Amino acid sequence: AQRVTQPEKLLSVFKGAPVELKCNYSYSGSPELFWYVQYSRQRLQLLLRHISRESIKGFTADLNKGETSFHLKKPFAQEEDSAMYYCALYEKGAQKLVFGQGTRLTINP
Amino acid sequence: EAGVVQSPRYKIIEKKQPVAFWCNPISGHNTLYWYRQNLGQGPELLIRYENEEAVDDSQLPKDRFSAERLKGVDSTLKIQPAELGDSAVYLCASSSRLLSSSNYGYTFGSGTRLTVV
Numbered sequence: 647a648q649r650v651t652q653p654e655k656l657l658s659v660f661k662g663a664p665v666e667l668k669c670n671y672s673y674s675g676s677p678e679l680f681w682y683v684q685y686s687r688q689r690l691q692l693l694l695r696h697i698s699r700e701s702i703k704g705f706t707a708d709l710n711k712g713e714t715s716f717h718l719k720k721p722f723a724q725e726e727d728s729a730m731y732y733c734a735l736y737e738k739g740a741q742k743l744v745f746g747q748g749t750r751l752t753i754n755p
Numbered sequence: 756e757a758g759v760v761q762s763p764r765y766k767i768i769e770k771k772q773p774v775a776f777w778c779n780p781i782s783g784h785n786t787l788y789w790y791r792q793n794l795g796q797g798p799e800l801l802i803r804y805e806n807e808e809a810v811d812d813s814q815l816p817k818d819r820f821s822a823e824r825l826k827g828v829d830s831t832l833k834i835q836p837a838e839l840g841d842s843a844v845y846l847c848a849s850s851s852r853l854l855s856s857s858n859y860g861y862t863f864g865s866g867t868r869l870t871v872v
Contacts, residue, residue, distance in 0.1 A: 655795070680860050689758075690798070690846065690863040732797050734860070740811060742788070743861060745797030 648673050650735050652746035659723050660754050667718040667749045669707075669733030678736035679716040680743070681707055685729045693718075693731070703727070723753045759864035761847050767870045773835035776867045780828070780849030787824060788861065789832050790846040798846055804830060837871045844868050 649672045659665055671677055679696040694702045696709045696716060707718045716733060733746040760779040768774050780787050785806050790798035801820070803811040806827035815822065819838070824830040834841055848861035 650797075652797075682860070689865045692860045692862075695860065734797075736860075741786075742800045742803060742811065743798075745799070747795070747797050 648735060648737050648744050650733050650744055650746035652731075652733055652749050654749050655747065656750050656752070658752045658754060661725055662722050665718075665720045665723045665727065665751065665753075667731050667733075667751065669716045669718065669746060671714050671716060671733075671735050673714075673735055673737075675738060677709065677711075677716075678738070679707075679709060680734045680736070681705070681716075681718050682732040682734055682745075683729050684732070690732070725753045725755060727751060728753045759847055759849050759862050761845075761864035761867055763867055764865060765868050765870075767872060768837055770839055770871050771836040773833065774837050774869060775831055775833045776845050776847075776869075778830045778832070778847030778864060780830070780847070781851075781862055784849035784851045784862075785827065786850045787830050788848040788850075789822060789830070790848065790863075792844040792846055792866070794843070801832070801845075834869075837869075839871050842869055842871045 651670045653668050681693040682690050683693040684690045694700055705720045707716050709716050730748050730750050732748045734743045737744050762777050787804040789801040791801050792798040802815045802822050804824045807824050822832045844866040846866045847864040850861045
């Protein structure tokens with residue numbers, strides 16, 4: 647079965663420190679991966695897509711097929727980055743997103 | 756653009772009572788999804804519609820859950836009767852065939868937080 651694993655439920659770092667939110671996946675084909683973010687009292691929204699290789703709000707994520715990982719990184723955390731972060735895999739056959747359990751990121755001042 | 760609109764935002768009901776959630780997707784989005792998000796978990800798909808047709812309802816507990824998408828636009832998700840374990844956030848999302856979901860993901864609504872007491 648396709649699976650997305652986010653090993654850390656909680657992650658706390660200080661402002662200005664680097665951040666890395668881990669995501670590992672299992673998928674038999676060529677994966678399509680996403681990071682979604684949910685700020686307090688806001689809806690779940692797309693942060694970035696691996697296919698576009700973009701940087702959004704200073705975050706980047708690189709697909710590592712050898713390690714089956716798609717970790718989210720930011721070199722200098724800001725307080726407004728505090729949120730829930732979900733890694734998601736697009737399951738092509740079923741045409742659906744499969745989500746990890748999420749990581750709550752807290753940036754301390 | 757209002758985005759994906761869901762109502763109500765919150766609902767508290769007693770167990771064994773019925774409840775319904777409503778979703779209005781983004782105009783022109785032919786694909787609509789209902790996800791359930793239990794506390795401390797990521798969202799899990801309940802049902803997917805392509806226009807008015809439910810093309811994947813394999814994860815929908817059909818003994819008590821039902822959904823419809825008349826005219827291929829708005830959708831309603833119903834639980835009857837509700838159980839304590841149904842307490843969760845119910846999310847609606849939509850996507851467009853023109854924008855491949857595998858490339859662009861979905862747009863989610865704000866969700867309905869259901870509490871069954």
